Amino acid sequence: MPGTTGTVGLIGSGMIGGAVARLAVAAGFTVVLSNSRGPETLAGLAADLGPRARAATAAEAAAADLVVAAVPLTAFDRLPAEALAGRTVLDTANYYPQRDGHLPVLDDGGLTSSELLQRRLPGARVVKAFNNIAFSHIVGLARPAGAGDRSALPVFGDDAAAKAEAVRFLDALGWDAVDAGALAESWRSAPETPVYVRPYLEELPAEGVADFLAWVARTSGSPVPAGEVAGLVEKAVRLPAGETRLPSRP
Ligand SMILES: NC(=O)c1ccc[n+]([C@@H]2O[C@H](COP(=O)([O-])OP(=O)(O)OC[C@H]3O[C@@H](n4cnc5c(N)ncnc54)[C@H](OP(=O)(O)O)[C@@H]3O)[C@@H](O)[C@H]2O)c1
Numbered sequence: 001m002p003g004t005t006g007t008v009g010l011i012g013s014g015m016i017g018g019a020v021a022r023l024a025v026a027a028g029f030t031v032v033l034s035n036s037r038g039p040e041t042l043a044g045l046a047a048d049l050g051p052r053a054r055a056a057t058a059a060e061a062a063a064a065d066l067v068v069a070a071v072p073l074t075a076f077d078r079l080p081a082e083a084l085a086g087r088t089v090l091d092t093a094n095y096y097p098q099r100d101g102h103l104p105v106l107d108d109g110g111l112t113s114s115e116l117l118q119r120r121l122p123g124a125r126v127v128k129a130f131n132n133i134a135f136s137h138i139v140g141l142a143r144p145a146g147a148g149d150r151s152a153l154p155v156f157g158d159d160a161a162a163k164a165e166a167v168r169f170l171d172a173l174g175w176d177a178v179d180a181g182a183l184a185e186s187w188r189s190a191p192e193t194p195v196y197v198r199p200y201l202e203e204l205p206a207e208g209v210a211d212f213l214a215w216v217a218r219t220s221g222s223p224v225p226a227g228e229v230a231g232l233v234e235k236a237v238r239l240p241a242g243e244t245r246l247p248s249r250p
Contacts, residue, residue, distance in 0.1 A: 007032060008169075009064030011079060013042055013055075015135040016092045017070035021045075023142055023173040025052045034061040036075065059083045066169055068092065070130075073100050073113055076120045085123025088162040090169070092130040093117065094191050109238065112190070114156060114183045125162035129155045129170065129177075132189040133221075137200045140220030142174025152176035152226035154195060154233050156186035176226045180233045188236040195232035199224045 008024045010017040013033040021031045031053040033042045042055035061067065062083035068090045069079060076093075095106050095113045105111050111119075118126040130138060133153060143150040153170060155177045157163035167177040180188060189195050200221045209215040224232075 006030070006065035009061030009067040010034060010070060011058045011061050011067060012070035012072075012075070012092075013045060014070065016130060016138070017068060018045060019135040019138040020068050020070065020092075020130060020173070021049060021053060022139055025049045027172045027174075028052075029172075030054075032056050032061040032064050034058040036071075036078070062087060066090070066165065067124075068130075069117070073103075073116075076117050079121065081121050081123070084121050087124050088159075088165050089117075089121060089124045089126050090129045090166055091117050091126050094131050096191060109187075112183055112186045114186045118158070118183055125157070125159040126183060127155055127157035127159075127162050127166040128183060128186040128189065129153060129166050131186075132193075132196045133200050134197055134216045136217045136219065137221030141200065141223055143223075144174060145171060149223040150174070150176055150225065151200065151221075151223045152178050152229040154178045154180035154189045154229055156180050156183055156189070158182050178226050178229045178233065180230075187238050188233045192239060193232075193236040195229060195236070199228065199232060 007030045009032045010021050011034050013021060013035050021033060024031050031049065033046055033053060033055045034057055035042055039055035039057065046053045046055045059080045062080045067084060067087050070092045073093045073095055091114050093113055105116060106113060114126055114128040130153060141151045153175055155163055155166050163179060170177045202219045202222050
C-alpha cells in the first residue's frame with residue numbers, strides 16, 4: 001500500500017482514470033498516467049494535473065505501488081500481465097454487452113467481469129472498485145475523513161491484503177469503503193443493481209434534462225453513507241448479464 005508519498009499507476013486515463021488521478025494527486029500521490037495511444041496523447045491531462053503527474057506507457061504505470069485499471073473490458077487482453085504480476089490492481093470495468101460485445105463466459109453467469117480480469121492477470125491481486133459510480137461523482141463526493149456527509153463505495157476482492165490496500169487508498173482519496181466480499185460477489189455492484197450509479201445521483205430537475213449523461217457529468221452527486229451502501233449491496237438480485245442496458249435514462 002502506498003502512503004500518500006507512493007505512486008499510483010493509471011492504465012486507462014479517460015473519464016474514470018482521470019477522475020481517480022485527480023483525487024490521487026490532490027491526496028499527495030505521484031500519478032503515472034497511461035492509455036492505449038501513447039504518453040504524448042496524455043500531455044494535456046498530465047499538465048493539467050500538475051507536477052505530481054506524468055504520462056508514460058502502460059507497462060511503466062504497472063510498476064507503480066498501486067495500479068488502477070480503468071479500461072474497457074475489451075482491453076483486458078491487452079493489459080501488461082507480466083508487469084502487473086505482484087501488483088494490486090483496482091478494476092473499474094463494467095460489462096455492457098451492447099457496447100462491449102457478448103462474452104459467453106460472462107453471459108452465462110459463470111464469472112464476474114472482475115474474475116475474468118483476475119484470470120487474465122494471474123499474478124496480480126484484483127480488487128473491484130469505482131465501477132458503480134459516475135466519474136464526475138467520484139470527484140464531487142470526495143470528503144475528508146470524519147466529514148458528516150462522507151460517501152462510501154463497495155469493494156470486492158479475493159486477497160484480504162489487497163482489499164485492505166484498496167480501502168486505505170479510497171480513504172486517502174476521500175471515500176469510505178464497504179467490504180462486500182469476494183470477486184465472485186462483484187455482480188452485486190454491476191449495472192442495474194441497487195448500488196449502481198443511481199443512489200449517488202442528485203435529484204433530477206423538475207423540468208427534466210435533455211441529455212441525462214451530460215447532466216450527470218456536470219453534477220457533484222448526492223452522498224451515500226457506508227451503511228446505506230452495505231444495505232444496497234445486500235439487496236442485489238442477480239440478473240442475466242445479457243439483460244443490462246446502456247444507461248441513457250435514470
Ligand atoms: N465513465 C464512467 O462514469 C464510468 C463509471 C464507472 C465505471 N466505468 C467503467 O470503467 C471503464 C473505463 O471507463 P471510462 O468511462 O473511463 O472509459 P474512457 O473514458 O473511454 O477511457 C478508457 C481509457 O482506457 C484506455 N485504454 C483502452 N485500451 C487500453 C489498453 N489496451 N491499454 C491501456 N489503456 C487502454 C483508453 O485509452 P485510449 O483513449 O488511448 O484508447 C482510455 O484512456 C469501463 O469499463 C466503464 O464501463 C465508467
